[in-house]
Amino acid sequence: xxxxxxFLLDGDEVPxxxxxxxxxxxxxAGRYIxxxxxHPEFTPHGSxxxxxxxxxxxxxxxxTTPAGIATxxxxxxxxxxxxxxxxxxxxxxxxxxxxxxxxxSGNCVLQALGYDLGVMTAGxxxxxxxxxxxxxxxxxxxxFNRCILCELCVRAAxxxxxKHVFSLAGRGIGKHLIVNAxxxxxxxxxxxxxxxxxxxxxxxxILRKRVGFxxxxxxxxxxxxxxxxxxxxxxPRPLERNHD
Amino acid sequence: MTxxxxxxxxxxxxxxxxxxxxxxxxxxxxxxxxxxxxxxxFDRSPLxxxxxxxxxxxxxxxGGICNAENVHVLRExxxxxxxxxxxxxxxxTGGLPAQRNHLDLGLCLQEVYLTDPGVAxxxxxxxxxxxxxxxxxxxxxxxxxxxxxxxxxxxSADAIWKFLTDLIEGRTPKLGHGLIxxx
Numbered sequence: 001x002x003x004x005x006x007f008l009l010d011g012d013e014v015p016x017x018x019x020x021x022x023x024x025x026x027x028x029a030g031r032y033i034x035x036x037x038x039h040p041e042f043t044p045h046g047s048x049x050x051x052x053x054x055x056x057x058x059x060x061x062x063x064t065t066p067a068g069i070a071t072x073x074x075x076x077x078x079x080x081x082x083x084x085x086x087x088x089x090x091x092x093x094x095x096x097x098x099x100x101x102x103x104x105s106g107n108c109v110l111q112a113l114g115y116d117l118g119v120m121t122a123g124x125x126x127x128x129x130x131x132x133x134x135x136x137x138x139x140x141x142x143x144f145n146r147c148i149l150c151e152l153c154v155r156a157a158x159x160x161x162x163k164h165v166f167s168l169a170g171r172g173i174g175k176h177l178i179v180n181a182x183x184x185x186x187x188x189x190x191x192x193x194x195x196x197x198x199x200x201x202x203x204x205x206i207l208r209k210r211v212g213f214x215x216x217x218x219x220x221x222x223x224x225x226x227x228x229x230x231x232x233x234x235x236p237r238p239l240e241r242n243h244d
Numbered sequence: 245m246t247x248x249x250x251x252x253x254x255x256x257x258x259x260x261x262x263x264x265x266x267x268x269x270x271x272x273x274x275x276x277x278x279x280x281x282x283x284x285x286f287d288r289s290p291l292x293x294x295x296x297x298x299x300x301x302x303x304x305x306x307g308g309i310c311n312a313e314n315v316h317v318l319r320e321x322x323x324x325x326x327x328x329x330x331x332x333x334x335x336x337t338g339g340l341p342a343q344r345n346h347l348d349l350g351l352c353l354q355e356v357y358l359t360d361p362g363v364a365x366x367x368x369x370x371x372x373x374x375x376x377x378x379x380x381x382x383x384x385x386x387x388x389x390x391x392x393x394x395x396x397x398x399x400s401a402d403a404i405w406k407f408l409t410d411l412i413e414g415r416t417p418k419l420g421h422g423l424i425x426x427x
Contacts, residue, residue: 101340131346
């Protein structure tokens with residue numbers, strides 16, 4: 001039996017396969033590293049920085065760092081979780097996240113991360129930006145107020161749906177989600193309600209119409225158990241691996 | 245110190261730009277109110293109808309800041325309370341009232357009182373008794389220092405109970421899974 005290479009995650013050995021990232025190896029080994037823009041089905045993006053870990057002493061995004069270069073990784077430290085809390089706070093302060101009136105509340109990854117990390121307030125001055133919604137599509141609502149620029153919809157459309165529906169435009173604080181249509185309206189794109197891009201939004205930007213609060217608040221996904229437990233259940237596990 | 249001689253903590257509460265839902269949730273701790281009242285006494289609060297707060301150990305504020313009076317009350321609380329707590333989504337984030345923040349206040353008043361049929365007989369209310377609305381609605385921490393936050397719309401009775409008992413017993417208040425909610 002070949003010995004798989006491994007690195008130390010918070011002091012425990014985590015084996016990995018060549019080509020895996022620190023995040024993939026950790027999740028496969030049943031170890032949770034908080035993350036937001038990482039999704040096991042898509043190319044890592046490394047933009048939200050929630051998964052920042054100390055890899056060989058340096059701060060790096062666990063979702064884009066090859067496991068092969070890691071020998072020692074620290075993730076569950078007060079220092080890193082403090083930084084993660086600040087990132088979540090900044091995302092809440094930057095957009096218009098009115099959870100009590102959001103259809104995604106309870107199923108929202110940003111919110112679930114806030115719960116899990118113990119974020120009690122956005123702390124910063126809320127920007128309250130003015131972002132109109134796009135209700136042009138008969139089956140899909142786009143509420144830009146809640147966009148966190150994770151690009152999961154961009155990646156899902158490109159990599160799974162084989163379309164170019166969404167993109168990010170602008171830079172810095174002016175960066176925003178746009179759709180690929182001359183009119184700028186979702187109805188004029190080739191998006192379908194069955195697209196992966198529609199399903200993957202971690203917050204309440206891309207919403208199927210006429211779903212609303214069919215599942216009541218309190219009975220939703222992250223009301224059941226914390227995201228740290230569910231991310232592990234969702235992660236591709238090495239069950240199918242040939243144990244050679 | 246024995247139970248009998250322990251000084252009761254003074255607690256003041258108020259609702260600013262809120263709906264009193266958080267106060268209802270506080271009352272929702274039901275019979276635990278009796279246990280609470282063994283340890284605290286209320287100063288200024290809608291429950292006592294005392295109009296101004298004296299020196300207090302804990303101030304609990306529901307609702308955000310939407311008008312000039314809210315600012316005065318909040319500052320009175322901060323000046324008198326050793327520990328100031330923002331209770332509920334509006335106090336913590338601005339909440340539902342803050343959804344007017346991307347609209348022009350003048351246009352809002354015009355729409356409500358002049359354009360739409362209403363009871364104000366075609367004029368924007370201007371009685372000097374009425375506090376002037378602020379241009380934007382703000383969460384409390386943007387105006388004074390807030391020591392603790394209890395999110396939720398409203399926070400559940402269990403969350404409020406856990407928070408208060410932690411605080412009263414001298415523990416760092418901590419809401420775990422199921423008690424911390426933003427909705």
